[in-house]
Amino acid sequence: xxxxxxxxxxxxxxxxxxxxxxxxxxxxFRGTGxxxxxxxxxxxxxxxxxxxxxxxxxPVWIAALVAAAIGFVLGAVTERTLIRPVxxxxxxxxxxVALGLFTGFNALAGLLFNSxxxxxxxxxxxxxxxxxxxxxxxxxxxALGVWLFVILVIGAVFWLFNRTRLGLHMRAxxxxxxxxxxSGVPTGRILMLGWGLAxxxxxxxxxxxxxxxxxxxxxxxxxxxxxxxSAAALFGGLDSPIGAVVGGLVIGVLEMxxxxxxxxxxxxxxxxxxxxxxVLILLFRPTGLFGSRQMERL
Amino acid sequence: xxxKTVDVPVEKPAPAGRFPITxxxxxxxxxxxQLGLVALVALLLLAGASxxxxxxxxxxxxxxxxxAISGLNLATGYTGLLSxxxxxxxxxxxxxxxxxxxxxxxEPLATLPVGVVLSxxxxxxxxxxxxxxxxxxxxxxTLAVGVAFPELVKRFADFTGGAAxxxxxxxxxxxxxxxxxxxxxxHLWLYWLSAVILILVLLAVRNLTRSRVGIAMVATRDNExxxxxxxxxxxxxxxxxxxxxxxxxxxxxxxxAMYIGALSPDGSFTLLKSIELITGLFxxxxxxxxxxxxxxxxxxxxxxxxxxxxxxxxxxxxxxxxLILIVFLMPEGAVGLLNRLGRRIVxxxxxxxxxxxxGRSAAHSAEKEGEPR
Numbered sequence: 001x002x003x004x005x006x007x008x009x010x011x012x013x014x015x016x017x018x019x020x021x022x023x024x025x026x027x028x029f030r031g032t033g034x035x036x037x038x039x040x041x042x043x044x045x046x047x048x049x050x051x052x053x054x055x056x057x058x059p060v061w062i063a064a065l066v067a068a069a070i071g072f073v074l075g076a077v078t079e080r081t082l083i084r085p086v087x088x089x090x091x092x093x094x095x096x097v098a099l100g101l102f103t104g105f106n107a108l109a110g111l112l113f114n115s116x117x118x119x120x121x122x123x124x125x126x127x128x129x130x131x132x133x134x135x136x137x138x139x140x141x142x143a144l145g146v147w148l149f150v151i152l153v154i155g156a157v158f159w160l161f162n163r164t165r166l167g168l169h170m171r172a173x174x175x176x177x178x179x180x181x182x183s184g185v186p187t188g189r190i191l192m193l194g195w196g197l198a199x200x201x202x203x204x205x206x207x208x209x210x211x212x213x214x215x216x217x218x219x220x221x222x223x224x225x226x227x228x229x230s231a232a233a234l235f236g237g238l239d240s241p242i243g244a245v246v247g248g249l250v251i252g253v254l255e256m257x258x259x260x261x262x263x264x265x266x267x268x269x270x271x272x273x274x275x276x277x278x279v280l281i282l283l284f285r286p287t288g289l290f291g292s293r294q295m296e297r298l
Numbered sequence: 299x300x301x302k303t304v305d306v307p308v309e310k311p312a313p314a315g316r317f318p319i320t321x322x323x324x325x326x327x328x329x330x331x332q333l334g335l336v337a338l339v340a341l342l343l344l345a346g347a348s349x350x351x352x353x354x355x356x357x358x359x360x361x362x363x364x365x366a367i368s369g370l371n372l373a374t375g376y377t378g379l380l381s382x383x384x385x386x387x388x389x390x391x392x393x394x395x396x397x398x399x400x401x402x403x404x405e406p407l408a409t410l411p412v413g414v415v416l417s418x419x420x421x422x423x424x425x426x427x428x429x430x431x432x433x434x435x436x437x438x439x440t441l442a443v444g445v446a447f448p449e450l451v452k453r454f455a456d457f458t459g460g461a462a463x464x465x466x467x468x469x470x471x472x473x474x475x476x477x478x479x480x481x482x483x484x485h486l487w488l489y490w491l492s493a494v495i496l497i498l499v500l501l502a503v504r505n506l507t508r509s510r511v512g513i514a515m516v517a518t519r520d521n522e523x524x525x526x527x528x529x530x531x532x533x534x535x536x537x538x539x540x541x542x543x544x545x546x547x548x549x550x551x552x553x554x555a556m557y558i559g560a561l562s563p564d565g566s567f568t569l570l571k572s573i574e575l576i577t578g579l580f581x582x583x584x585x586x587x588x589x590x591x592x593x594x595x596x597x598x599x600x601x602x603x604x605x606x607x608x609x610x611x612x613x614x615x616x617x618x619x620x621l622i623l624i625v626f627l628m629p630e631g632a633v634g635l636l637n638r639l640g641r642r643i644v645x646x647x648x649x650x651x652x653x654x655x656x657g658r659s660a661a662h663s664a665e666k667e668g669e670p671r
Contacts, residue, residue, distance in 0.1 A: 035434055037441070086625055092380055093625050095437055096580060099382070100625070103573050104618025111611040223569075227445055230438055272449050275442035282427050282435055 005137035007256045013143040014228075015252020016150035017209040021229035022236070022244035023157060024201040029238045030174035031194035032083060034094045038101035039202050040226030042078075044219070045105045046071045046199075047206035048113045051120050051217055060121045064207040068200045075199025076192045083195070084188065110219050117218040122211035123149070146208050153204060154245055160197075161241065170194055174239070205229075224271055228255065231274045234281050237291020246289065251277065318645040328646065343493050347486060354485045355557075356602070360594045361492035362553045365499050367578045367590035367597075369546030374576070375584035376507055377539045378519030379428055382572050383440030386447035387417045387544040389567030391551025396464045396561045397457065399471075406471055406556050407491075413552040414545045421544025425537040444569045451563035463562035471556055488557050495553065496591075499546055504587050506542075515539055516585075547575075570614075577617050580624045583631025592632050596620070 021040070028036045036042075050067035054060050078101065086093040124145030131138040161167040172180035173190045181187045209225060210217045232251040236243020251274070258273050281288060321328050346357045366388055373379040394413035398404040427439045451458045458464060473479035473487035506512050514535050517525035526532050555561060574597050582593025600620070601613040628635055 033434075035438065082622060089629070091434060092374075092378065093629065095380055095434065096576065096625050097622050099573055099576060100618040100621030102618070103570070103614050103621070107611045107614025107618065111615065115611075223445075227442065230441075234435075234438070270449075271442075272446040272453075275439075275446045278442050279427055279439055282439060 002137040003260075005134060007260045008253065009134075009137065009139050009143055011253035011256035012249060013146050013212065013252070014209075014255060015232075015249035016146055017205050017212075017248075018225065018228045018232045018252050019245045019248025020150055020153050020201050020208075021205045021225055022232040022248045023154065023241055024198040024205065025229055025233045026236075026238060026241055026244040027157075027170075027194055027198045027201065029233070031170065031191045032079070032087065032094070034083075034087075034091065034098070035230065035233075035238070036195075036198065037095070037098040037226070038078075038105060039198065040222035040229070041102050041105035041109075042071065042074050042199060043202035043206035044222040045109045046074070046203040047120070047210055047217060047222070048109045048118075050203075050207050051118050051210075052113065054121050060123055060207075064123060064204065067203040067207055071199035071201075071203030072196040073199070075202075076196035079192045079195035080188075084191070106219055115219055117216050120207070120210040120217045123208065142211065146212070149204075149208060153201065157197075157201070157241065166190075166193065227271055227274050228252070231278045231281075233288075234278055235288055237288030240288065240290035243288055243290030317643050318641065319643065320645050320647055323646055323648045339497075343490075347489055351485050354489050356598060358485065358489045358492050358557055359554075360591075360598045361489070361496050362550050362557060363575070363578060363594035363597050364591040365492070365496050365553065366547045366550035367575050367582070367593050368496075368499050368503055369543045369548075369550065370575050370579050371543075371584065371586075371590050372503065372506075372515075372546065373540050373543035374579060375586070375589070376512065376519065377515040377536065379425070379536065379540060379543075380437045380576075381440040381540075381543070382437055382569065382576070383424065383443035383447075384544070384547050384575050385567050385569060385571035386443045387421065387547040388551040388554065388571060388575075389447050389451070389561075389563075390417050390420060390544075391548030391553075392555040392558075392561055392567065393451065393458055393464070393551075394548070395552040395555040396459075396466055399466050399555075400464060401457075403470075405474070406466075407474065410549060410552045413548045417548025417551070418541045418545035421541035421548075422537050424544070425540025428536045428540060429533050440572075441569070444572045448563035448568055451567070458563070459561070461563060463560055463565070465560045466555065468559065471559060488553070492553050492557075495549065499549070500587060500591075503546075507587070511535070573617065573621075577621050577624075580631055581620060583633035583635070583637075586631060586633040586637060589631050589633040 021043070024039055024043075025035055028034070028039065046067040049070055050060075050063040053063040053066060058066075082097050082101070083094060086097055122142050122145075124142040131140045132144075133139075159167075161171060169180070169185045169190045170193070172183070172185050173187050173194075177187050180190075205225070206222060210221055213221055228251050229248065232247035233244050234247070235250060236245070236247030254277070255270060255273070259270055321331065347354060349357070366384070369387070370381060370384050373381050391410075391413035394416055395406060395409040398409040398412060399406050424440065424443055428436050452461050455461070468484070469481070471484060472481045473484060477487055479487050507515070514525065514530040517528065517530055518532060518535050522532060554566070558566070561567075578593030578597040579590060580593070581596045582591065583589030600616055624631065630638065
C-alpha cells in the first residue's frame with residue numbers, strides 16, 4: 001500500500017510538471033495552431049540561466065523569476081520575428097522553424113554552459129527528512145511544494161484567461177482571428193503575448209522539474225518532458241487548458257504505475273509508452289478528452 | 299479562415315530575346331543533353347573515386363545521406379507528410395544489416411532487401427495515423443517514433459547489442475570476390491555501391507513523381523480535399539508513400555551500417571539524425587529530384603568544418619540557424635532556386651506544347667480552379 005502511495009505521489013508530482021508544460025503548449029496552440037517543438041529547449045535554456053545565477057549566490061527564487069522573465073522575452077521575440085512571418089505560408093514552414101529553434105537552443109545551452117550535468121538547487125526544502133508521513137508513505141516537502149506551485153500557476157493562467165480583458169482577447173484570437181481583429185483586438189500583439197506567456201510557464205516548469213529529475217540539469221533534461229507534455233496536451237485536447245492539466249496528471253501517474261508495475265516496460269521504455277499513448281489517442285480520439293471538434297480547417 | 303497558399307508555378311511570358319532556349323523533349327538536342335549529363339555524372343563519380351581514401355569515405359557518406367534524404371523527400375517534399383522520425387528508418391535498416399551480418403553471418407549485400415522490406419512495413423504502420431491526422435499531428439507521431447527507436451534498441455539488448463553497440467568485423471564487410479577489389483579497398487567498394495544505388499533511387503523517384511501517382515502525391519500535399527474530390531485515394535497514397543519513403547531511408551541505413559561498421563543507438567539514430575535529414579532536404583530543396591544530393595553535401599560537410607570549433611555544439615547551432623534561414627530566404631532550397639533560374643535559360647517542353655501556348659495555359663487555369671478560396 002505504502003509503495004503504491006509513494007508511486008502515486010511521484011506520479012502526481014511529475015504529472016503536475018507535465019501539466020504546466022502541456023499548458024504552455026496549449027497556450028501556443030490556441031493562438032498559433034502549432035505545437036512549439038522548441039518549448040522544452042527554450043525552457044532548458046532559461047533553466048541553465050537560472051542555474052548560472054544560483055552559482056553566483058543569487059537566491060533560487062530570484063533566479064526562477066529571472067528565468068521566467070527571459071522565457072517571456074524569448075517566447076515573444078520568437079513569435080514576432082520568426083513565427084509570424086512564415087505562419088501564413090504553411091504548417092510545414094512553422095514546424096521547420098520550430099525544429100531549427102529546438103536544435104539551436106539546445107546547442108546554444110551546450111555551448112554556453114558545457115554538457116556536464118549540473119545540480120540545480122530546489123525551490124523547496126528537499127532534505128531526506130523533510131517529509132510528512134501519509135498512510136505509511138513519505139510525502140516530501142519538495143513534492144508538496146511543486147504541487148502547490150503548479151496549482152498557483154494554473155490558477156493564475158485560468159484567472160488570466162477567464163477574468164481579464166487580456167484573457168478575453170486571447171480567447172477571441174484563438175477562436176477566430178479575423179473577427180477578433182475586426183472587433184479591434186490587436187491580434188498580433190496578443191499572439192506575441194501568448195507566446196511570451198507560454199515562455200514564462202515553460203521556464204517555471206524547467207526550474208521546478210530539474211531538482212526532481214534523476215538526470216538533474218543536462219542537455220537532455222527537458223526533451224522527455226516535452227514528449228510527455230505533448231502526450232498530455234493531446235490527451236486532454238490540444239486547445240483545452242483544463243484538458244492539459246488533467247492530461248498531465250493522468251500521464252504522470254500512468255508513467256509511474258507502468259514503470260512500477262509492468263515489468264516488460266520497466267524503466268527502459270518510458271518514452272515509448274508515451275508514444276503508444278500518443279498514437280492511440282490520435283487514432284481513436286484525435287480531439288482528446290476536452291478538445292473542441294472543429295479543428296479541421298479548410 | 300486560414301488560407302493555405304498553393305505554389306502554382308507562375309511562368310512569365312517568354313521574353314523576346316534568345317532566351318529561354320526551348321528544347322523539345324525527345325528531340326535530338328534533348329538526347330544530346332541527356333548524354334552529356336550522363337557523361338558529367340560519370341566523370342564526377344570517377345573524380346570522387348580517385349581522391350584519397352578519407353575523402354572517398356566522406357563522399358560515400360554524402361551518397362548514403364543523399365539516398366536517405368531522397369526517401370524523406372518522397373514523404374515530406376512531394377506528399378507534404380512532415381516526418382521527424384526518419385532516423386528510426388535509417389536505424390532500422392542499419393540494425394537489420396548489422397544483426398543479420400553479425401549474428402547470422404549473412405552476406406552484407408543480401409541483407410539490404412530485408413532492411414528495405416522491414417522499413418517499408420514499419421513505414422506503412424507509422425503512416426496509418428496519417429489517414430486521420432495531418433501536418434502537426436503526424437509530425438508528433440513521427441517524433442515519438444524517432445524518440446522510441448534508440449530506447450527500443452537499448453531494451454532489446456540481447457538482440458541489438460544495446461547501449462554498448464554492435465560491431466561488424468571488417469572481414470565481414472570485405473568486397474565480394476566478383477568486384478576484384480581487395481579487403482583494403484573496401485572504401486571503393488562502398489563508394490561505387492552507394493553511387494549505383496543512389497542513381498537507381500533517383501531514377502525511381504524521378505519516374506514515380508512524374509507518374510500518375512506522383513501527381514496524386516503533390517495534389518495530396520497541396521490540397522487534400524480537392525485531391526480526394528478528384529479521385530485520389532488519400533489512404534492508399536499516404537500509407538504507400540510513407541512506406542516507400544521509409545524503405546528508401548532504410549536502404550540508406552543498411553549501406554550506412556556497411557560503411558560505418560559499428561552501430562550504437564545514441565550515435566547515429568537519434569532525433570538529431572532526423573533533424574539533419576530534414577535540414578538537408580530543405581537546404582537542397584524539398585520536392586526537387588537533386589535537392590537531396592545537394593543537401594547531403596551540406597549535412598556531411600557542415601559538421602565536418604564546424605566540429606573542431608566546440609565539441610559539436612557549434613554545428614547544432616549552425617544546423618538550427620541554417621534551417622530557419624532557409625525557410626526565410628530560400629524556401630525552395632538550392633536546387634529549387636537553380637531550377638527556377640535555369641528555366642529562364644533553357645526550357646524543356648513536350649512536342650505538343652511548342653508553337654502554341656494553348657495547352658499550357660489551359661492546364662494552368664484548370665490548376666487555378668483547384669485552389670482553395
